Amino acid sequence: MQRRTFISRILASSFVVSLGGYIPGTFANAFITKQALRSLPAFLDTLLPEDEAPSSSRLGIDKYLVEHAASIENYLRLLQLGCQWLDQQASAGNNVEFWQLDPQEMEGIVTTAEQAPEGLIQRMFFDRVRADAFTFYYSNPDSWVAIGFAGPPQPGGYLDFAAPPKVKR
């Protein structure tokens, strides 16, 4: 490996999409419904809620994800089915869609997806979307300050590298 690139490649999500220039595409919309597009941001915000940093949806991660999914076979279908599953879970108790639930209820449904057996749609949806959401979210400088990361590494470098870190938490 090359060990150097290998480790991250097998552990992290695919990191293959440009982060710039998202344009809502008719191609993507043909494979994913408006209803699903309503619940996807809520799902992503449950994974990455707002704190000192903006939430996932405020950084536009849902849009990046749909664009990314359009470039990978069956990914849009996975998003569609995953969001349908979220809405089905939401409507079972409340006759509402996922995005209309309160945060605790959303977390309960997301936990169910996370704990589902491997191979089920909801688990595949959770695993894949979480990994990609992390990649997109933590590629955004607005997510960095809260965790004490002052990057990117260049052009400034880390001239304080020999001193204890000074970043306030």
Added chain:
Amino acid sequence: MSRGDYDVVIIGSGAGGGTSAWALSKAGLKVLLLEAGPRFDPFGDYKLDTPEWERPFPNKINPAGRQVFAEMQPLAEKWKHLRSWNHLSGRLNKTDRRQSFGYHHVLGVGGSSLHFTGEAHRMNPASMQMKTRFGVAADWPMSYQDLEPFYAQAEDVVGVAGPAQDSIRPRSKPYPQKTHPKSYASTCLEKGFNKLGMELTNNALAVLSSPTDGRANCNYCGGCLRGCPRRDKGSIDVTYIREAVATGNCEVQSGCTVNMIQTGSNDTVKGVHYHDGKDNRFVDAPLLIVACGAVETPRLLLMSQNASAPHGLANESGELGKNFMETLLWTSSGLHPEPMGSHRGLPVDSICWDYNKPDAIPGVIGGCRFGPSQAESDLVGPISYANRVVGGWGRGHRDKMKQTFGHVLSLTGIGESLPNGNTFVSLHPSEKDAFGRPKAYIHSHVDEMATKRIEFMRNTCREVLAAAGAGEIFEEFSSYDIFSSTHVFGTCRMGSDPQTSVVDPWCRSHRWRNLYVVDASVFPSTGGGESPGLSIQALALRAMNKIINSSVEYSTVRNSEYL
């Protein structure tokens, strides 16, 4: 291109090829440097100043399409503690057999130096007589003293910064650059080493500590593995090749894939057939230097078999492709309770040589070294932390990201790899690459002694991290269950005896008088974890020096007497 255009053709532009091009073009020879990969622009290709900086090195060609791995050994229950794992994803190799997840070398002008950490190591003299001393591998057919002037020359060209004292590897002159300070995280690791009675010393690095020759000094961004946009890292493209081209005697052609070496009369090679991205070409090679690395070099020589070389070119001994030595390593990564800012600083700014001698590990032949490895483990950015260190989701995830970022300490041991009969490179009988050439067929087996060496590295990494206060291990990576290609060696063994080696002590084929192999494939043994780049450069400088200074050989090349 026609006969007589060049005095020398070099295949491969990494440490061996780039260094050879430098030496020969400086001496006035006309050099053609053929490289299968593309050129990289440090200012444009390396994105360390953008939000996307955490992407891996921006390979333009995937080298994986050139190799196939034979099925590897079943994994033994008694060594289950040596398997790779992550606390979130479980075992990294989910199968019951050792696996390869790819062959990760860079195809490009400069070769894998483009993404190396800059380590610039000399061999430990004690590791150069493994056959005589221990009955394993083969002896280097020269002494450390023979190589020393060329090590010093190489250090000057690339700009090596290192410690003032080195009691293991005698020096004729100081390093050309002042050593780099250790990062804060490394000083914390050092405390762990010291508690165990071990020493963590400054590493020798081809990374500028002061501006030199139009190259900036390092600003400690830690991004060496993603390509250095400042050119302070002494990769081959910004040092040897840049200077070679500046002589006016060296032409670099990228995107050129060599298909075959054609032989001539009187035990000489005539030239090479290659594809330049558009057309098939042939170029005469009065002197031919092959420098494609320990997998691609034997592959090319085996592919070049003909009636006068029925078992492959330069394979009169039958040793071509054998004696393959790979990277034996162990990495443990743990969390320190205090913030370390461990994403800062040079990737391997320090190193422990305490177990580097071949008899240093109790009960095991072959040594090892240890060094910090947050950057090599790719644990320096938020994405890696989120996916591999923290996991989870929601507010718990976010809170833990805040508590954890910058706390990782990683430690890696890299050990001696010794040849065994089950580890070799051949041609795959049926699979072809995009050019219709047989793929390299890599056979790899970790034997009992190698496994014990890995076990020693595991135990030591864990002990040091615990002593440094980072005993909460969350991930370990092992070459026991996953093949590692970081450093590969040995498939064109160098030696004095034509019956047991492929090239002579000057890297020249025993039979083919104008054919040289100058890369890590000539290494008779690997050393105890030393990075091979500087030794490849020193071997190349020594071999080229012989050519330049040999009036017979030099005039022969110039007059194309071989043709």
